[in-house]
Amino acid sequence: MTDMSLPTEQETGIWPTLFKGWRRKCPSCGNGPMLKSYLKVRDTCTVCREELHHHRADDGPAYLTILIVGHLMAPLLLVVFETWRPEPLILFTIFAVGCVALSLYLLPRLKGAVVAFQWARRMHGFKDRAP
Incomplete structure (x- = not known):
């Protein structure tokens, strides 16, 4: 990991990122809360300022x-x-x-995991984040 940059997918791995999402924490730092209400995703992380508004969870968490x-x-x-x-x-x-x-119990945790999966795979607007 280079200095002053966020960890990449290869450095963190998909499973730790999914676990952070399951805990409803920021997929980047793992400390900041991802949700600001029951299912509303924050626009940015309050700790590391990672932008989270790119997510496209839609109906995936409900189906799961x-x-x-x-x-x-x-x-x-x-x-x-x-x-x-x-x-x-x-x-x-x-x-x-x-x-x-x-x-x-499951719905907000699965939403966090779906957003974290999108972040880890650099889907949608997350592909533009710093490596």
């Missing part, structure tokens, strides 16, 4: 959240129903709360 929650809850619903045969209203209540809670 639906995919993960669906693949976890559907088999679990079948196992619980076949094993214990709870009342339908109880089963619905438990799984509705579980699906909502898991979705609310």
